[in-house]
Amino acid sequence: MNSKKLNIGLFGFGTVGSGLYDVLKRINSKNVEIKRVCVRNLSKPRNADVAFTDNADDIFNDPEINFIVELIDDADAAYTIVKRALQSGLPVVSGNKKMLAHHIEELIDLQARYNVGLLYDASACGSIPVIRNLEEYYDNDLLTSVKGILNGSSNFILSKIFNENMSYDNALKLAQDLGFAESNPSLDIDGWDSLFKLIIITVHAFGLYVAPEKIFTYGISNMGDDDIRFANEKERRFKLVAHVEKLKDNRLIMSVMPQLISRNKYIYSVEDEFNGVVIKGLFYDKQFMFGRGAGGYPTGSAVLSDITACLYDYKYEYKKRNDSQLPEYTTDHSFRVYYRYSNLSDLALLNFESISEEYKSDKYNYVIGRVSLQSLLDVNDELRKRNIFIAAYPND
Amino acid sequence: MNSKKLNIGLFGFGTVGSGLYDVLKRINSKNVEIKRVCVRNLSKPRNADVAFTDNADDIFNDPEINFIVELIDDADAAYTIVKRALQSGLPVVSGNKKMLAHHIEELIDLQARYNVGLLYDASACGSIPVIRNLEEYYDNDLLTSVKGILNGSSNFILSKIFNENMSYDNALKLAQDLGFAESNPSLDIDGWDSLFKLIIITVHAFGLYVAPEKIFTYGISNMGDDDIRFANEKERRFKLVAHVEKLKDNRLIMSVMPQLISRNKYIYSVEDEFNGVVIKGLFYDKQFMFGRGAGGYPTGSAVLSDITACLYDYKYEYKKRNDSQLPEYTTDHSFRVYYRYSNLSDLALLNFESISEEYKSDKYNYVIGRVSLQSLLDVNDELRKRNIFIAAYPND
Numbered sequence: 001m002n003s004k005k006l007n008i009g010l011f012g013f014g015t016v017g018s019g020l021y022d023v024l025k026r027i028n029s030k031n032v033e034i035k036r037v038c039v040r041n042l043s044k045p046r047n048a049d050v051a052f053t054d055n056a057d058d059i060f061n062d063p064e065i066n067f068i069v070e071l072i073d074d075a076d077a078a079y080t081i082v083k084r085a086l087q088s089g090l091p092v093v094s095g096n097k098k099m100l101a102h103h104i105e106e107l108i109d110l111q112a113r114y115n116v117g118l119l120y121d122a123s124a125c126g127s128i129p130v131i132r133n134l135e136e137y138y139d140n141d142l143l144t145s146v147k148g149i150l151n152g153s154s155n156f157i158l159s160k161i162f163n164e165n166m167s168y169d170n171a172l173k174l175a176q177d178l179g180f181a182e183s184n185p186s187l188d189i190d191g192w193d194s195l196f197k198l199i200i201i202t203v204h205a206f207g208l209y210v211a212p213e214k215i216f217t218y219g220i221s222n223m224g225d226d227d228i229r230f231a232n233e234k235e236r237r238f239k240l241v242a243h244v245e246k247l248k249d250n251r252l253i254m255s256v257m258p259q260l261i262s263r264n265k266y267i268y269s270v271e272d273e274f275n276g277v278v279i280k281g282l283f284y285d286k287q288f289m290f291g292r293g294a295g296g297y298p299t300g301s302a303v304l305s306d307i308t309a310c311l312y313d314y315k316y317e318y319k320k321r322n323d324s325q326l327p328e329y330t331t332d333h334s335f336r337v338y339y340r341y342s343n344l345s346d347l348a349l350l351n352f353e354s355i356s357e358e359y360k361s362d363k364y365n366y367v368i369g370r371v372s373l374q375s376l377l378d379v380n381d382e383l384r385k386r387n388i389f390i391a392a393y394p395n396d
Numbered sequence: 397m398n399s400k401k402l403n404i405g406l407f408g409f410g411t412v413g414s415g416l417y418d419v420l421k422r423i424n425s426k427n428v429e430i431k432r433v434c435v436r437n438l439s440k441p442r443n444a445d446v447a448f449t450d451n452a453d454d455i456f457n458d459p460e461i462n463f464i465v466e467l468i469d470d471a472d473a474a475y476t477i478v479k480r481a482l483q484s485g486l487p488v489v490s491g492n493k494k495m496l497a498h499h500i501e502e503l504i505d506l507q508a509r510y511n512v513g514l515l516y517d518a519s520a521c522g523s524i525p526v527i528r529n530l531e532e533y534y535d536n537d538l539l540t541s542v543k544g545i546l547n548g549s550s551n552f553i554l555s556k557i558f559n560e561n562m563s564y565d566n567a568l569k570l571a572q573d574l575g576f577a578e579s580n581p582s583l584d585i586d587g588w589d590s591l592f593k594l595i596i597i598t599v600h601a602f603g604l605y606v607a608p609e610k611i612f613t614y615g616i617s618n619m620g621d622d623d624i625r626f627a628n629e630k631e632r633r634f635k636l637v638a639h640v641e642k643l644k645d646n647r648l649i650m651s652v653m654p655q656l657i658s659r660n661k662y663i664y665s666v667e668d669e670f671n672g673v674v675i676k677g678l679f680y681d682k683q684f685m686f687g688r689g690a691g692g693y694p695t696g697s698a699v700l701s702d703i704t705a706c707l708y709d710y711k712y713e714y715k716k717r718n719d720s721q722l723p724e725y726t727t728d729h730s731f732r733v734y735y736r737y738s739n740l741s742d743l744a745l746l747n748f749e750s751i752s753e754e755y756k757s758d759k760y761n762y763v764i765g766r767v768s769l770q771s772l773l774d775v776n777d778e779l780r781k782r783n784i785f786i787a788a789y790p791n792d
Contacts (some may be wrong), residue, residue: 023679028536035784069440119535127680129533136532137517137525137701142423264685269665283419283697284523285727287687290662292680305533314532317708 019296152294207320415692548690603716
């Protein structure tokens with residue numbers, strides 16, 4: 001038994017921060033206590049029996065605080081806090097996936113240099129312990145791919161559209177009203193949140209860090225009624241899928257984009273704000289993990305699991321980063337897509353290797369054909385701006 | 397990076413043992429090698445390029461062997477091997493759930509005394525890393541229940557019956573032909589295999605060891621056509637469910653028995669030889685893990701994950717066993733059951749607290765009512781012998 005007591009300095013008291021507070025209060029832990037909370041705006045009324053401050057020094061200079069939990073929105077500020085904590089020898093739990101997706105390599109080095117741990121399972125998949133599993137269990141050469149629904153808000157919207165025939169706008173508003181979607185929904189629906197999580201997952205799954213700008217990322221905000229009808233006609237659903245896969249020649253592909261998912265796939269049934277991850281390996285076939293991916297209590301309890309792990313001096317080992325044969329990231333890989341467009345210049349935007357179906361009408365046009373990840377990445381910004389929609393269309 | 401090389405002494409070369417051999421051969425690991433295999437019958441032809449012996453001493457006296465993997469059927473022999481390994485300071489991976497379910501407390505002590513690890517994730521749920529997750533992630537007070545389909549063979553049989561209208565006997569024969577079921581199927585279909593796994597899971601989930609004979613265990617071998625029709629009429633399916641739950645007053649209930657599962661439950665959709673585990677907690681709601689639960693390659697690769705973990709000196713910490721407030725095991729808990737019987741003495745066998753439905757006919761009779769776990773346990777043997785069938789019938 002470990003009798004160490006954690007006195008937490010907490011940064012941020014939003015949905016997840018106050019969720020953590022409630023969870024800790026409920027379990028009445030003797031080993032874990034929030035000593036002080038640093039927030040941006042002290043005057044905001046808060047229903048919590050804990051000391052607040054708006055000055056980070058009040059936390060870092062408190063000798064009793066031996067643990068930092070960072071749960072703020074601002075990625076730059078989160079980076080400063082986490083770095084300062086590690087340099088002060090204080091273990092940290094962070095929930096900021098954007099910050100991690102940009103700075104994870106430096107933060108891995110800092111953990112090693114200062115011999116102190118940074119845990120962030122809660123950041124990658126809400127309450128599903130995917131990082132810990134990739135670290136601890138899928139740590140041999142058998143892993144071939146990780147594919148999943150990593151963003152609860154966009155999945156909630158897609159569920160409402162496909163199950164309840166709700167319009168995109170109404171579904172988005174409902175998600176925001178229920179607290180699943182950010183006030184700036186772009187992070188969720190344009191795929192950025194999924195992208196950041198995918199980058200973190202890939203570091204642990206395959207040992208490789210790939211910077212955000214190198215990965216094709218496309219969300220659901222351009223999806224229209226014609227696209228939804230197409231999916232329904234094919235008895236499929238659009239799901240926003242983050243995907244990393246090791247190809248046979250040790251090359252690694254990554255993407256975040258909508259996919260037309262057929263009914264026989266596990267992730268077809270991941271509904272509402274849930275997340276689901278399918279892990280594939282050479283011999284164990286597929287495994288599927290499923291759980292709540294958003295909300296204060298589920299994420300707060302995931303943060304608590306990270307905190308408890310620290311009580312036992314658990315650290316990520318990043319074993320795969322030391323592999324002698326790290327896979328090589330590539331965008332030279334083509335696959336089948338559905339591409340709905342308005343005019344010929346939209347069609348010319350993409351460099352199709354082949355086209356197997358074409359549909360034209362007064363209202364809209366689409367083609368089904370093969371494109372490479374690189375040709376998508378070349379026009380990634382343009383794809384977001386125009387009145388077009390693209391989704392992967394697997395052959396199964 | 398860890399450059400330690402594991403020279404394995406392997407006991408047993410059945411489905412899982414030879415699966416492990418194939419997996420290791422395929423990944424061509426430099427760190428892990430099977431040095432020698434001890435089998436009962438040396439004259440059996442085997443297609444493997446490795447040294448065989450029928451004398452355990454050839455393994456234990458080989459100074460190059462620094463790791464034991466035990467994958468034999470015989471629980472008593474497995475116990476002797478694992479104990480000898482630990483006493484010799486050799487880390488062990490074991491796949492024998494029956495042995496573990498009976499001797500786990502002593503084996504935990506031996507691990508501590510000789511400061512050497514024993515891993516057995518592969519034994520509990522095939523390729524789903526449920527033990528590791530309970531150890532590492534669900535290690536705080538929020539966990540309330542673990543419930544799942546832990547036996548691939550019986551689930552395969554139930555899938556064939558409910559999806560393909562196959563008869564029980566044909567489904568069992570098919571499971572045996574495909575290598576999912578043991579030649580003595582009682583271990584699978586009478587719930588023993590699930591029971592042993594449940595005992596192991598409970599040690600890691602709640603810190604408590606409960607001996608097999610104290611837990612109500614009932615399988616699917618008495619299920620008849622009338623029962624199947626009843627389930628279909630209610631739009632439910634029988635699933636063989638292992639269940640441990642912490643009640644509000646810190647009392648723990650456990651059982652292995654068929655349950656009438658409705659369509660909206662995760663485990664309803666666990667088909668064929670797959671396993672599925674639902675982990676419930678106070679704040680994260682439900683999580684679901686799903687994967688292959690039987691077969692040489694999936695289980696072999698799970699054994700390899702245990703082996704790789706040992707390369708990094710991973711050990712189970714059994715944290716919850718040291719909790720000051722361990723839950724108390726109880727059978728004083730009642731719940732709703734479906735009970736199909738032949739005559740009045742069958743009905744008198746069980747001490748129903750209340751009966752809410754009764755059906756009688758020339759062919760068969762059933763009641764729906766509430767019984768306690770203790771009253772079921774009192775007549776556990778008798779329930780297996782008579783022409784009756786009982787299943788939990790949750791109110792959802």
